[in-house]
Amino acid sequence: MAADRANMAIALLHYPVYNKRREVVTTALTNLDLHDIARSSRTFGLERFYIVTPSAEQRSLAERITGHWQEGWGADYNPDRREALGIVRICTDLKMAVDDLQAGFAKPVKTIITGAAQRPDSLSFPAFRQMLAEADQPYLLLLGTGWGLTDECFIAADHVLEPIAGAGSYNHLSVRSAAAIMLARLRGTQQEAL
Amino acid sequence: MAADRANMAIALLHYPVYNKRREVVTTALTNLDLHDIARSSRTFGLERFYIVTPSAEQRSLAERITGHWQEGWGADYNPDRREALGIVRICTDLKMAVDDLQAGFAKPVKTIITGAAQRPDSLSFPAFRQMLAEADQPYLLLLGTGWGLTDECFIAADHVLEPIAGAGSYNHLSVRSAAAIMLARLRGTQQEAL
Numbered sequence: 479m480a481a482d483r484a485n486m487a488i489a490l491l492h493y494p495v496y497n498k499r500r501e502v503v504t505t506a507l508t509n510l511d512l513h514d515i516a517r518s519s520r521t522f523g524l525e526r527f528y529i530v531t532p533s534a535e536q537r538s539l540a541e542r543i544t545g546h547w548q549e550g551w552g553a554d555y556n557p558d559r560r561e562a563l564g565i566v567r568i569c570t571d572l573k574m575a576v577d578d579l580q581a582g583f584a585k586p587v588k589t590i591i592t593g594a595a596q597r598p599d600s601l602s603f604p605a606f607r608q609m610l611a612e613a614d615q616p617y618l619l620l621l622g623t624g625w626g627l628t629d630e631c632f633i634a635a636d637h638v639l640e641p642i643a644g645a646g647s648y649n650h651l652s653v654r655s656a657a658a659i660m661l662a663r664l665r666g667t668q669q670e671a672l
Numbered sequence: 673m674a675a676d677r678a679n680m681a682i683a684l685l686h687y688p689v690y691n692k693r694r695e696v697v698t699t700a701l702t703n704l705d706l707h708d709i710a711r712s713s714r715t716f717g718l719e720r721f722y723i724v725t726p727s728a729e730q731r732s733l734a735e736r737i738t739g740h741w742q743e744g745w746g747a748d749y750n751p752d753r754r755e756a757l758g759i760v761r762i763c764t765d766l767k768m769a770v771d772d773l774q775a776g777f778a779k780p781v782k783t784i785i786t787g788a789a790q791r792p793d794s795l796s797f798p799a800f801r802q803m804l805a806e807a808d809q810p811y812l813l814l815l816g817t818g819w820g821l822t823d824e825c826f827i828a829a830d831h832v833l834e835p836i837a838g839a840g841s842y843n844h845l846s847v848r849s850a851a852a853i854m855l856a857r858l859r860g861t862q863q864e865a866l
Contacts, residue, residue: 650714658848665839668797
């Protein structure tokens, strides 16, 4: 019998997000976001990492990045990168990512959105981790770029995950770092605290 | 009375580390390692993030990076970056980093080295977190670049921290992602698991 598919995936959305002036924009994807989050996702057993952007040019760039490391000297130089990039899927919009994840499950995909701000009725990390234990229920974790996903995105999502709490007033993790922490908390198997 | 100084700091070492052929090299520092780890460190209340490289040219580059965002258009554009870069110190070698951290404490600094491989007698995350509760005992967490710090570094360190465990055989977190996970586990205040 085939191994159970990992019931969590990550989508990194480049639109619709705010810029520093709270305008709704499409951000540019970065080579390093793609590599880092693919590696973190793979390390914690995910089978899908969706890069979502409405920009055709950006999707081409993403395909070149994932293709480059898949073939040619790039792939030979660092097979670890190739294996991580194998889980990347490039999507035009969130629906495309949801549909792809849905294909592996009977139960409807639920979206869990993330951000840096405190919001009412958000799910704690331990609570979400418990929900993930239901292996046939798929979850798509939504990460935003720029200054974060729009308020409409938060309203539309099925759940909101609590933000990662820092140690004081400064709380500006990069999306790469935030993704890694979320993955370790939700899919890690090590004891984290006594 | 002044607030207690954070008793943990991070040092990112660019030498001596292995390359993919297990030769001992000096790696090039990257703008993004510097920014990301500075932001993660600041978010979790650290007061020092040491960039360690024997290369004078690389130290100049680091100073330009941290200086650029401290003044001029860079600083104005994104004050969050400036605040994070304020904790960066650029060092020629590990001793310089240890000495800088030592200046804030009476007890001798202890070094805790990290890497991806399992090693005997390593400290678990919960155990190290407990040790950190002794607020006047300073610890310097050593992170390596390239293919990791040399065996000699591991022998010389006071303690070895257990590696971050992934979910399977693929375990290739970037140093940025690993640093974020370590910081969340050692300095985070949120409940991580039920």
